[in-house]
Amino acid sequence: MAHREDSVETIQQEMTAFARRARATAARMHPELSLVSYTLLAHLDDQQGCRATDLAAHYFLDKSTVSRQIAALEKLGFVERRVDPEDHRVQVLHPTEKGDRVLANVTASRRRAFHERLADWDEEDLDRFATYLRRYNAAQERLG
Amino acid sequence: MAHREDSVETIQQEMTAFARRARATAARMHPELSLVSYTLLAHLDDQQGCRATDLAAHYFLDKSTVSRQIAALEKLGFVERRVDPEDHRVQVLHPTEKGDRVLANVTASRRRAFHERLADWDEEDLDRFATYLRRYNAAQERLG
DNA sequence: TCTATTGCGTTGTACTATACAACTACCTCT
């Protein structure tokens, strides 16, 4: 009973602490691509291109936010727009070659940072932690 | 080997997804107190009052940021300043009664949300997850 | 004791991320 309460309390505190720090840490370590830009660019890469609207829906962002983020990424030469010939309202977004390079660098660097943080964890703990996080995020998505 | 990689990749993805969403979720659920205000106010409550400089150091925030956050909390009537009679440069910050009430409400509501998300977890998983999060955050702090 | 340095906090300025609302351009259905 008390134990359950305590664990939830700790989870809350640690998740909160992490959330508070995350953006600033990411910005410090990867100045060339903010956490949000990184996520969007990675999604484009992953999906082999998609629409701004899809990004907005997937990340619960306003379309205006996505529009500006994409405009910034385009200005940096990391993303290009291809107007859909079937529907001229639609722009399919793709990473450019330069965007791919930067994305690969940041991904590698993020991966290094995570590996470093988790260096002394054994495989079983890593696996469990990954599973817990996935489960937690799924629950949060489900419950809003 | 591959397994280790996969787990780290998942942890990275899920932590990133969580970080991206956290502030907006918090703001939606607790409009009266942002994630940062909440954290600062909770710290004051916890420490039985402290200085702006201490908050800045503890949360790796610029002193100007803290100054403005505190000003906002004061304007809302959630925090009061008591000039240290020993050192007139120093203001010791305390939650007001109203601040305590709001803090208690938000804390309770956050706690409910976490309990809801974690409702179907058994005690052992909760305990492990809490431990992992603590370990992860400690490593991140240690490694910058 | 006078001065120089340090520490605490505020204010000016700038930037990023974000939302909401109004708008344009385009598409689809009747």
Place this chain on the structure above:
DNA sequence: AGAGGTAGTTGTATAGTACAACGCAATAGA
């Protein structure tokens, strides 16, 4: 053809943040 919906942009506003310049108080050194 007109109505209504969809994709994306732009205007406006807000929050959170940092950095730099400042003012005031305290303290250490000559």
